[in-house]
Amino acid sequence: MRRPELSDPAESWRQCLRLHGAALLLFARQWSTTQADAEDAMQNGFVKFWKTRDRARDPLAYLYACVRSAAMDLGRGRRRRSLNEQAAARPESSLFDPPLERTERQALIESALAQLPGDQREVVVMKIWGGLTFAQIAATLRIPLNTAASRYRYALARLGTELAEVARD
Amino acid sequence: VTDPLERLELELSSLRPRPPAAELIERIGAAVENAAPSPWPDRCLAAAMLSGALAACVIVAMFVAQPSVSAPAQTAVAAGPQSSQIKAYSQLLTRAGDQWSGALK
Numbered sequence: 001m002r003r004p005e006l007s008d009p010a011e012s013w014r015q016c017l018r019l020h021g022a023a024l025l026l027f028a029r030q031w032s033t034t035q036a037d038a039e040d041a042m043q044n045g046f047v048k049f050w051k052t053r054d055r056a057r058d059p060l061a062y063l064y065a066c067v068r069s070a071a072m073d074l075g076r077g078r079r080r081r082s083l084n085e086q087a088a089a090r091p092e093s094s095l096f097d098p099p100l101e102r103t104e105r106q107a108l109i110e111s112a113l114a115q116l117p118g119d120q121r122e123v124v125v126m127k128i129w130g131g132l133t134f135a136q137i138a139a140t141l142r143i144p145l146n147t148a149a150s151r152y153r154y155a156l157a158r159l160g161t162e163l164a165e166v167a168r169d
Numbered sequence: 170v171t172d173p174l175e176r177l178e179l180e181l182s183s184l185r186p187r188p189p190a191a192e193l194i195e196r197i198g199a200a201v202e203n204a205a206p207s208p209w210p211d212r213c214l215a216a217a218m219l220s221g222a223l224a225a226c227v228i229v230a231m232f233v234a235q236p237s238v239s240a241p242a243q244t245a246v247a248a249g250p251q252s253s254q255i256k257a258y259s260q261l262l263t264r265a266g267d268q269w270s271g272a273l274k
Contacts (some may be wrong), residue, residue: 013201017194025193026186039193047200097185106184128181156174163177 013050020060023129024067026095030122031071038071045070061139064126068140112162120155127152 017024025042032038045067049056056062095110113121119141126132126140137148189197 013198014194017189017197021194022186022188025189039189042189043193043197043200046197047204050201051204095186097187109181109184124181128178129184129186153174156177159181160173160177 013046016063017046020063020130022097023125023131024063026129027064027122027125028067028071029095030118030125031068031075033075037074041071041074042067043070044074058136058139060130060132061136064130064132064136064140068122108163108166109159112159112166115162116155116158120151120158123148123151124155124159 021042024046025038028041028045029035029038032041046063048070049059049063049066053059053062094106095113096106113124116124122141123137126137127134132140134145134148134152137152138145141148
């Protein structure tokens with residue numbers, strides 16, 4: 001399991017961002033209206049994490065919790081959560097690399113992902129791209145481990161159904 | 170991998186989220202370095218607070234110990250009634266002396 005470096009060399013924040021930056025930005029994007037908001041949320045969350053990381057029992061879960069809380073705070077200041085979810089469902093640019101070679105299948109996956117309820121989508125992002133365990137996801141979201149696991153299973157089933165329907169059409 | 174959900178999982182994993190722009194990383198770096206906790210000033214502050222607390226304890230202890238030093242004052246206050254009693258006795262004795270001297274005459 002990849003974990004942020006918590007020893008304190010000057011470059012460690014950079015290494016931490018190199019390891020987790022892409023998934024964190026995608027995670028922040030789930031709760032932000034625009035990519036710029038997601039970047040602000042990631043910045044605020046990461047800085048908060050970095051200042052207080054010594055108190056974290058599980059640094060990776062704490063990092064995600066900080067970014068989530070920052071994204072929520074930003075979102076609360078601008079729009080309601082439901083509006084954010086709607087906006088997250090219409091990404092202005094590709095969430096994945098490489099955007100220039102975005103395949104039709106990739107676009108379908110992005111679209112299906114955007115249709116998921118926010119609480120399921122964030123679990124998928126943390127599990128698939130963040131590499132968090134269900135225990136870490138549960139700690140991040142302060143939910144029971146079984147709830148985290150079942151949200152993930154529901155999300156995958158829903159994504160599978162969605163993609164299968166599109167493929168049939 | 171036969172389970173369609175596992176296949177989907179693998180397919181999702183193969184997608185790479187877009188990494189943060191270099192500009193964002195620099196921005197975060199600047200914010201992190203500005204906000205980095207500096208342990209030495211904190212330790213100095215803690216040491217200063219500790220010595221202040223110790224000094225306060227010493228002062229309080231000195232105040233607490235002071236009543237035993239001022240015990241003679243209390244004795245002096247306590248001597249007040251004694252001296253008035255002595256005065257009363259001597260007045261009684263004087264009066265008694267007058268009575269005795271009258272009786273003897």
